[in-house]
Amino acid sequence: MTAYRDQYASLFNEGQNVVVMGISNDSAEDLGSWLHDADFPFLFASDAGNNGSTYADFGGGLRDNNMVDSRAVIVVGPDGRIAGVIESFNQNDPTAYEELGAIVDRVTPEADD
DSSP: OHHHHHTHHHHTGGGTTOEEEEEESSOHHHHHHHHHHHTOSSEEEEOTTTTTHHHHHTTOOBOTTSOBOTTEEEEEOTTSSEEEEESSOOTTOHHHHHHHHHHHHHHSOOOOO
16 A cells, blocks of 8 residues: 555645545454555555445455455545445555546546646
């Protein structure tokens, strides 16, 4: 997720008008600690104890064991609607950022020059 953090500004227009959220089955305490320690500029959500229902409400699919897919990412557009769900985000794969950037570009107005 640090590669994701480091590319945040260039991919997500400094986070303006878009919410990027990683969701997992990790506890809120673990995610909060990680978020704070690594200074991530986006949200993490915990689905621990919810049997995947929170993630499913965002449109994500669950594995057979009702666990959230590995490093799932949800993008919420400026209109407050879910713009995209990447069910398995591989932070080490450059094409993952292309997919995520394409979702953000689709819902983010172009900046005036």
